[in-house]
Structure formats: structure tokens, C-alpha cells
Amino acid sequence: MFISTIRSISRLTKFHLSQYEANSKISLLSSSAITIGKRFKHVGSQSPRSGKRESGNTHHGKFEVDSVSTEQHDIIAESDESISLLDDKEYDTIVNTTMHVVNKKLLNLHNVMVLQPYIKWGPNKVKNIKPENQLAEAESLVRTLNWSVVVSLKVSLENTDRKMVFGSGKLDELKQIVNKCNSEGQPISCIFISKGTLKFVQKLSLSKFFGIPVMDRYSVVIQILRLHAITTEARLQVALAEIPYIRSQMREIETQGNIGQNLYLTDTQKMMLKKREKRLQQELEKLRTHRELLRNKRKQKQFPVVAVVGYTNCGKTSLIKALTNETSLQPRNQLFATLDVTAHAGMLPCRLEVLFMDTVGFMSDIPTGLIECFVATLEDALDADIIVHVQDISHDDWILQRNHVEKTLITLMRHTSSNNSINGNKKIDEKVSLDNVINVGNKIDLVSYEKTENIKDLRVVSSKTLAGINDLLIELEEKILQATDRVKMTIRVPMGGEEMQWLYKNTAVTSSEADPNNNQKILLNCVISRTTLEIFKHRFIG
16 A cells, blocks of 8 residues: 555656666666565555554664764763853852742742733734734743742733833732732742743732742743753853843843842853853854754765654654654653754665654744854754644634744844855745645644635644654655655666665665566666766766
8 A cells, every 4th residue: 555655646757768877787776665675674655544553574674874873962071161161150140130040950840820812902902813822832831940820810901011011009919819829838939921021020020029039921931941951052052142141131230220239240240241252152153063063974975854842842752753763762741842953864664774864942032142042052953854833723823833844044144144154145935835845734632623624835744643643744755856866766776786785775676576587687676866877877887
């Protein structure tokens, strides 16, 4: 069944037998037959209804490539410079003052009141998004930190520019709720106002009024990034993302007089912050160079790369696990669970080896500058042959999430382009968005059949039940063969000869069979790039 499906979509290049038989007795045949190869096992077929793979001896397998298998997580050893940057007590004092950073050992001690402000009317109203969904996302941010949500509320406003954000009547109402929770044995220790960034004067005034810390989305997201940052690269990027926020908060203190009272930066601290930012950028530039070397190595080995991107918690890691059958992958139902771009080995139905790159998720209502600190790792995605944009279609606001990811990607691509090319201002939006992106609607197991029927511009799948996964693999194969200028063909070579060894080393040999017309020859079914084909012809055919 799977073979016939591949045959129906194969784009094959035909060659004239006589031209090559006469010169070297090596023939190139057009063929779409896919069978079990010598080194690899075939991808299992899939039931169109349940999405489950049928039983048998066919399944995904890891490919064995020295330069890639050791790169599975791109873990880079900490340098002395990195260690000193990540263990700076003087800096910790500053960041604690501005962002209320909590030690990891104390993460489970916060009881939080979550407030979702929204503009009910007027030109500043956010269209097509429900405050209920915004509030649910804010609660998810808090729970990702293992903090407890004691109470959560939507609060309608005319604007968010007031010194205390809310009106006096609403403030009194909120304080009564805080006092009630305290008297009932659920003391609130922190208030999270789900807005991108609050002015320092707003946070300070509200903290004084309620008597507890007040945090905005930027500072909560930083807490999550700190919690999930494991590798040196991720920790350095998070550290760099903190500095613009600290600088903006402290600048406000200086420009508005005594609002900060005893909170200010000494000249020595300002210099320390500036030097720290420069050192972080230098360390990340070293890592960026290292990643560029890895990318160049992959290009030399001609490994196709598929970047998997999407809104945070849309199921990127789960999809990669479904595509690769990599049992070591353990997806987590958390926001920003993935901070490092990691490479995972997989195979297409034609047995071509590919790398799936897992990336950091995007989120709305946080400054793009925070995400830009992860450009060094996101460049792996921006430089991929194919980008798979995963979308959680079970979410009410999935279309808005989709639009946000696309806009952020374009912003990052412009940022990268301006850094790497003198043509940084060239228009790349349509080319990048339309040519090499596959839009995938994930989690169809959580939505009704009628809803999936009405979605026409997505490849719908379920990473959990595997429904649609094989169809996605087929589309990926077609797109990758086109993007990397590869073709599928059968090549007749002498049995056990140098030509046979060369093809096994330099192409993806999907299967082999004896030549029924000549027992001295063997037919190798290959996936080969046109460049490699020309090298083969020059070396063995002349």
C-alpha cells in the first residue's frame, strides 16, 4: 500500500539506457520501487482512520552518521568565562531588585493572583482574541513555574497607562480579594499582571498598595526561561535577555526622580552591566560560530534539515517524536519546555536521512527583543531546507497564534539577513513564508471531525494517535527532494564493484535487487542529488 502511494507521487528523471551501456556498461533506470534496504528498515504503513501503524517488521530507524549522531543535543562545554558570567552575585542583586527572580529551590512557594487586563473598547482594543483565552495562557505561565494560582480575574480597562494601572474602585476590590484569601488560609504572595511589560513606577506603586511583589509577563517568562535553561548556550541567552529589561526599568527610576527611593544603579554597577552585556554577546558569538561550523558540516554531508517551529506548547517535540519514533524524546505539557535547538535523526519514506530541528517556542505579548536573544540557535531553523510550522488547532486562538509566529519569523529573518548580508533590506516575506513552509495542524484528536473538514490550508495530524503522520512524511519527502535538488532512480552497476561501494557511501540506497538479465549486475534504488549524480557520471562513466 505504501509502495503504491510513493509510486503515485514520485517525480522521476528518465535516462536513455543505450547512452550509458555503450560507454561503461552502467545503466541508470527510472524507477519508483521502494523496498527494504540493506541498512535501514521501512516506515510502517498507517491506517487512514485510526492513524495507527500496521503491524509488521517495518518501522523508523536511527541513521548512523558520525558527524550528526554526536551532535544530537549540541551540548557545548562551559568555558571559564561562561561560568563567571553565570555565577555573578553582584549582578544577581540587581536582577532580583528589578525582576523578583526566585531561587529554583523556592519556586513552589508562590501563591499567585493572576490578573488579565484587557481593553474593552476603543482603538487600543485587541481584536479577534478572547480575554478568557488570554487569562488561561497567563495561568499556564504561572503553573509552568510550579506556582499555585489562588485566584485569576479578567479586568476591563480603558487603557493601561495609569500609574496604578487600575482605577481606585477596582484596586479596592482587588485588595479585598487578597485580604479574603489571606484570612482563608491561602495567602497571596505575588500578583501577576499579564501585560508585556509594566513601567517601574506601576510595579512599585502596586507593590506598595498590595504589600507583595507585582510581576509582568516579561519577568514571569524570564523566570520560566531560567528554570528550563540547562545548557550553557541557553543560560547565556537568558542572561542576555534580562539586561534590556533591567536597563529600561532602572532608566525610568533615574528619569522620574524619587519614585525608586533607594533603588538606583551606581556608576560602578552601570559599568558592570555594560561589560556583562558585551561579554555575554562575545560568548554567544563564539557559540554562534560553532553552530555555523556544524551547519556547514551538515551541508557538506548533504543532510537535509527540517526545522519544526510553532507557538509554545503546540506539540513540536511530540510531532518530532511521531516523525522519528525516537523513544528518548519526552515531550512536556509546559510552556517554553524547549530552549535549545536540538537535532533528531529521522528518515523519509524513500529512506533519505534527514535532521529534524526542535526549536524554542514563540509567545505573544512579549517583546520581540526577548526572542531575538535566541537568534543564535534559531538560525538553525531559519537556514533549514524546509520549515514545518506546527499549529495547535484545538486552541481557540490558533489562527492568531499562527499569525504571531509568522510575523516573528519574518522579523527574525530580517534581523539575521541584515547581520549576514549587505542586502538585509530585501523583501523576503513571501519567499520564506510560502516556498519552504509546511503548515501542520496538530492535535486533531482533540477536535471534532467537522472542524478538521473545514480546514483546507493545513496538513492535519495527531502526534498522539499518529493520524496523518505518514501523509505528512510523504509531503515532506516531495518538498525536500525539490528543495535539495534530489531525484529517485535505479542505477545498474557491477555486483560488488567500486561503483556499488561508492553509491552506498555517497547516496541514500533504498534497496537493491539482482539484475534479472545479467547475474553480474545489481540494481540499486537510490535517492541522489543532481550534483552527486554528475560526480558519479564523471568518475565512472566518463
